[in-house]
Amino acid sequence: MSYADSDNPYLRDPPTEFSPVDDLTPDEAEQQVEQLRAAIRDHNYLYYVDSDPLIADRVYDQLFDRLQTLEAEFDLDDPDSPTNRVGGEPVDDLDTVEHTAPMLSIAQSGDAEDVREFDKRTARLLRDSGFDPDDIGYVCEPKFDGISIELVYEDGRLTRAATRGDGAEGDDVTAQARRIRAIPQRLRGDAPDLLAVRGEVFMPKDGFREHNRQRVEDGKEPFANPRNATAGTIRQLDPSVVADRPLDCFVYDIMAYEAGDEPDDHPDTQWAERDAIEAWGFHVDELADRVDDIEGAIAYRDSLLDDRESLNYEIDGVVIKVDDTAAADALGNTARETRSAFAYKFPARTEVTTITDIVVQVGRTGRLTPVALLDPVQVGGVTVSRATLHNPGEIESLGVDVGDRVRVLRAGDVIPYIDEVVDDETGSTFAFPETCPVCDSPVDRDGPLAFCTGGLGCSAQRERAIEHYVSRGGLDIEGLGPERIAQLRAADLLDSLDDLYRLDRENLAALEGWGEKSAQNLLEEIDAASEPPLDAFLTALSIPEVGGATATALAWEFGDLDALIDADTDALEAVDDVGPIVAETIRDFFDNPENRDAIDALLDAGVDPQPVEGADAGDELDGLTFVFTGSLAVSRDDGQSLVEAHGANATGSVSGNTDYLVAGDNAGQRKQDDADDNDVPILTERDFAELLADYGIDWPPSE
Incomplete structure (x- = not known):
């Protein structure tokens, strides 16, 4: 059953030329809003659940924008409207709620003999309860590697969503679940008065790769694997973050079902439950199957293991469930597990995996570091989803490219790196960019290394430079870690180094998690850093090749900033610890117009470096x-x-x-x-x- 009537004009070949809003009466606007909502719900279902869209993305966006405009102009807000999947006010914390029924675990093993033992135990218990085990088969489905979630619907409308938690209670994530397009806010067809279902929220592999690529390009650490990305997203206090991330959800179990005076009138098999769940508009996995016996279940698992790499979502085994729901109820539960299901796990991936992407990261000194994003793989008991490729020279030496199968090792059992290409699937080598992926400035090669020439005009270098400037290795401004810097940047309060010295208490105190006292404390810290020792200031500027010892030598040699800026390479080479290469690097830094503008802006903001000895610093661990x-x-x-x-x-x-x-x-x-x-x-x-x-x-x- 569709949300929209067959004559809804916005369902098939919808018009995108709309009458001016001012020409609509309130009744006409309300009618158009209801038609748009119904059509958009169907388009969401067709796109996210059926994977069979009727209209192009551009047309969908036009319908969505029209709906947003009408709701705003005629004050027609509705919590179930598709437009409420974006935005939303942040919450202070996640409340704890009780589940409609316990969300239990299931026993699991990677050994086929343990699976057969589960079958024997199940048959014995069923006979004791009056069932014939030969008449009861199993439903097999992938074991999704995501986050379990309970979704509760009353009169067909989503009223609550909760994480599994301890099985009895979980975190209330209703606001977050409303932003996941695969989770319907209203059910399709004839829904029961009360319905609670269990599902798995996950991040598809292609969405995970693109999201990690964006994080790396933004100078952030990528998530280790899709499950971590999903867990970190679903517990976000700001629902708008959830809307921006590519989450999906498979639903596979009915937890509670009440329809009028017949609270127990629910499907009598797991397979019938699956059909009902799909009819209500949920996303179900198409790989589920019914088998007659445990050997069929084992064969299903082995077949799925062969197809594992081709799937667009992570699975770590299969779940084998007794099909007959009355038989499953008779088997009962232990305190933690249901006796009617068993997870047959896959072996962990080891060492050899596929490069899904290569992202070039820009460090605070402009050095470009290629990072290989990998299909997650177990290496020495640790899940690895990324490995540094160090520099363009390393890429050329390995002859590696996106799509190649590679062997991943851990240096000293710690640092992941690519040891060799096992299968050269592409026959090509990754083409290192000739311009910076962030600011498009030309890239300079220095032997095997590569550097962005944009200096502090490059937003990636500028963001890293701010983090370093306030760190203990810089001017040691307490109260400004990476998370707070990101918050200030998101609030448009901090885009450049000199913005630090223009922050005001009122704007800071108004931010979430701040107050008058914390704002005042930070401003006092910044004020105390307005007359830094010259060598500390030089270190804080993120000048390539200039660590603490070199900065101290430069400060003692030239005495003040102007003299250092005006020094030629010969004068720089005369300084202890400065050779020809470092001298040229320092000269290039000060000759860069963007860097000079940034330094001048700091001086204009009241920064006055003093000729006092500082502490040692470097950038060897940059990004960790x-x-x-x-x-x-x-x-x-x-x-x-x-x-x-x-x-x-x-x-x-x-x-x-x-x-x-x-x-x-x-x-x-x-x-x-x-x-x-x-x-x-x-x-x-x-x-x-x-x-x-x-x-x-x-x-x-x-x-």
């Missing part, structure tokens, strides 16, 4: 994020200072953006659990020392 826990050879603050002094970020909690958790003695279990949940490598202090040694950094740091 560390979290420390437990006792180390030095204090955790000193450990954080060390990695930040070499260009890394150090945060207090583990997230999907964390690269490494460094766990010393008596490490906190919560952070280790968070690391496991986010596929973040956990380093012992010895592992950490070996990692730093690979970058030429000593551990523990000297006094």
